[in-house]
Amino acid sequence: MTILDTLNEAQGLVGRYWKEEQSPEQARILGCARDVLIFISATGQPYRFEDYRERLQAGNPSRLAATTEELVRRAADFFEQLRGESQSERERALALVIIDALHFIDSTGQLDDFKRYSRELDSNEPPRVVASFDTREQAEAWLRNHPSPPHCASILIAGRYHTVAYDRETNGRYLPPSRELEYYLASLEQDSPPAAVASFDTLQEAEAWLSAQPAPPRRAWVRISGEVYLAVYHPNVNHRALYPLSLADGFEINTDVEPGSA
Template sequence: MKIYDTLDEAQRIIGQHWKEGQSPEQEQVLEFARDALFFISSTGQPYLFEDYRKQPQAESPSRASVPTSTAELVRRTEGFFEQLLHGLQPGEERELTLVIIDALRFIASTGQLADFESYLQELDAHEPPRVVASFDTREQAERWLKSHPSPPHCAHILIAGRYHTVAYERATNGRYLPASRALEYYLASLEEGSAPAAGASFETREEADAWLRAQSAPPKRAWVLISGETYLAIYHPHINYRALYPLSMADGYVINTEMEPEGSPRGRSQPS
């Protein structure tokens, strides 16, 4: 099984332990484990995680540099799944439970707990889906992808402001940049949640672009009107990129909360 498929399958194990009426503590650790798996995928690290699992690991990763609450939640989540291991016979369920434990240890031992905490805050604030790079043209993006020693598989990038997914098959060195619907789903989820209320209005797109560029501390997202049409102004702090997207891009997209498509409030699905 390929590592990104393994990460997907591990989510199934978490779902098996999700119960109606479960304690707040159990709900918290299950959500934390779920998000750890998605963090590895959405930041383009499936292959790094695969390599990590093949190496001898330190007994206890250091967590001294991260908030105590985060380190404690890692410890409790590890403990929950380690306890489950005691009752499991060798087989797929045991192996996938180990994947969850290893995902938590991978994030901690590679010094990413602070970034993981930031990722969780982005999800809770319903910020735009994270991107790792931006390019003005497809040619620029393809040159970057071709020269990259280990492309971030499953991560999002922007090409001319539009979402694309980095698809990298390490075994064959296949490298692709399919278009992604993450932004369309994200806009649809915002529209479904509440009616957009514009905070600024402009006659032309050029005026709106100039306003957005002039913001010294731009909001992560803000609704504006351009010639009477609703747009979402987005700021991607990780790459210092600003963009305007018409809400009409969401037309025809329906949010299925059971499937939790990419770009949904908690961003749970794999990029496509």
């Protein structure tokens, strides 16, 4: 089983404990566990996390620091209790994956970035990207020369999402196109029907407007020549983009997925 399979299965464990009728405290704890597993994949760190777990198994136990975010501490305590009470060996193993994930972001100094990422998820901001390139040639050169590519993270190439696929056993490096943006646009249109904050005659006018914003919107609907676009700012790569809503045409949203599942 690959580390991605393990992370996905751990997401399933969170989903099994997510209930329609649950306390706000349990919702926060399970949401924290869900988000930390997503964060590890979205930031391209599955292999780094796998190496971290191997070091733990080699006899280097991890401890939460005194400054650890309280929610992270409570989430770790919840899954420690689950490990002690569960009769399922696999469930105990997956609970340990979640505990290790919580310790991982703490011990690697990523708590602040994780909190920012959780806020991005809560406010339904566009999927995070770790880099942006104007051309595929630029992206391929970056990937070819990267000492440890961010496996499974998203990047932008000419305004379209691609996934960084890296197999460190073979050193295989690929940039397959992703439909993450299409899914996001379709979901956003369903949850937040477009109400344009500005209208433009041409794409160039819209790009000039977006470039001139001192505090660009993380996301805002605009109209360009009568067509709906999403104006987006990706702060971690300082990139501004205009995504046509037409990309989501024909894309169906599965509304049956549980909040805690992958």
